[in-house]
Ligand SMILES: CC(C)(COP(=O)(O)OP(=O)(O)OC[C@H]1O[C@@H](n2cnc3c(N)ncnc32)[C@H](O)[C@@H]1O)[C@@H](O)C(=O)NCCC(=O)NCCS
């Protein structure tokens with residue numbers, strides 16, 4: 415039996431991954447959303463809550479993880495971030511394996527993975543798609559989010575592989591610095607191309 419072709423979708427903060435992943439879904443491609451999995455497992459009654467509370471006391475409650483608090487604990491401190499990743503990433507890998515099994519008959523599936531390059535996930539995909547927009551556009555989008563500051567934005571950026579390098583390593587780049595309809599058309603063309611391979 416043939417296995418699905420795995421497309422990895424990535425891009426830096428605010429570049430439009432979630433929006434573009436939704437466009438792939440509209441084209442009928444099953445999408446695994448790593449961030450959504452993390453949020454589910456960190457949400458109310460999430461499977462990761464006990465381990466996170468153990469490692470980061472006071473950062474969880476009945477509503478799940480307090481993301482702002484946990485973010486403060488880890489984004490400025492590499493050792494703490496590594497500690498959190500050691501809890502979260504194996505669980506994401508497990509969920510991804512289950513997703514793949516559930517879609518073993520699909521010709522094409524999409525893994526939406528924010529940290530595809532940073533965490534070595536690029537080795538496990540057949541093609542890499544990077545979403546990218548000019549820095550100013552990215553900055554405007556990110557700073558418009560509640561709770562975001564330029565300091566936090568700079569710290570998160572420093573943890574991510576630079577956009578230029580991501581683009582250089584991509585098999586396909588989707589431009590998200592243009593009108594949504596233009597991006598949607600580019601996604602539709604790319605899905606056709608990938609399905610034809
Ligand atoms: C610390 C947490 C709770 C903060 O949540 P919050 O909602 O405030 O931020 P969000 O998740 O939207 O992330 C904001 C930005 O930081 C980036 N980011 C998140 N985790 C990491 C990380 N481990 N390394 C580098 N960048 C990261 C995201 O890609 C995004 O661009 C959350 O980011 C988390 O649990 N991170 C560790 C798990 C992880 O690595 N997730 C990434 C996808 S698998």
Ligand SMILES: Nc1ncnc2c1ncn2[C@@H]1O[C@H](COP(=O)(O)OP(=O)(O)OP(=O)(O)O)[C@@H](O)[C@H]1O
Nearest residue numbers: 426427428429430431432433590591592593594597
């Ligand atoms: N052409 C476009 N393509 C994609 N997004 C666009 C475009 N034009 C405007 N946007 C807007 O830019 C924002 C991109 O946010 P989105 O949540 O998709 O980014 P993200 O990369 O998933 O973010 P993060 O890494 O922080 O989770 C959305 O509000 C979207 O509507």
